[in-house]
Amino acid sequence: MQEEPDNVIPEDEPAVEQAPAISADAGVGAEPAVDPAGAPVLAEAPVPAEVPAPAPDATLADATLAEAVGGGVSWVPFAVYLGAWVALSALSAYLLQGATADQPARWLPEYAALLWAGVGLAATGPVLSLAVWLAARAGRPRGHRRGLFASAMTRGALAALFGVIIWVATLYILEIMTMNGAL
Numbered sequence: 256m257q258e259e260p261d262n263v264i265p266e267d268e269p270a271v272e273q274a275p276a277i278s279a280d281a282g283v284g285a286e287p288a289v290d291p292a293g294a295p296v297l298a299e300a301p302v303p304a305e306v307p308a309p310a311p312d313a314t315l316a317d318a319t320l321a322e323a324v325g326g327g328v329s330w331v332p333f334a335v336y337l338g339a340w341v342a343l344s345a346l347s348a349y350l351l352q353g354a355t356a357d358q359p360a361r362w363l364p365e366y367a368a369l370l371w372a373g374v375g376l377a378a379t380g381p382v383l384s385l386a387v388w389l390a391a392r393a394g395r396p397r398g399h400r401r402g403l404f405a406s407a408m409t410r411g412a413l414a415a416l417f418g419v420i421i422w423v424a425t426l427y428i429l430e431i432m433t434m435n436g437a438l
Contacts, residue, residue: 328391328406333414336383340418343372344425354433384411
């Protein structure tokens with residue numbers, strides 16, 4: 256039986272050209288290596304044996320958002336909170352329907368009370384989110400509490416955002432109707 260020398264490439268493996276070795280004593284001012292054709296030979300950076308895993312923070316934000324939206328906190332308190340914003344919008348439309356071009360809605364006596372009600376509802380949102388988080392946290396074992404705070408805060412913020420949009424849109428539409436479309 257004949258032994259194959261170490262430098263022979265088996266037929267089933269593709270041939271790979273190796274980059275020329277760069278000596279450690281090649282300093283900053285050393286002449287670059289030149290191939291026989293006269294072109295400079297560029298040294299290639301060594302390729303690591305294994306590709307590094309992506310940083311854990313790269314997918315952490317996506318995972319946190321997924322937990323915040325789908326994470327173990329009930330939507331019921333936030334739906335009631337959004338319902339309070341819709342009720343404030345309906346009450347605003349009812350109380351300010353008597354506005355005219357001579358006396359716009361913002362000068363009616365009910366307007367200030369409605370604005371303070373909106374401020375109160377806006378302040379209620381974070382307090383509601385904290386209360387829901389504390390209740391959900393108390394009902395869970397220590398290992399199953401991950402994402403509850405983000406979930407409660409995200410849901411509270413979404414309910415407040417859509418509630419404020421509905422309420423401000425109602426006030427804006429009332430103003431447009433009062434001024435016959437001329438703002």
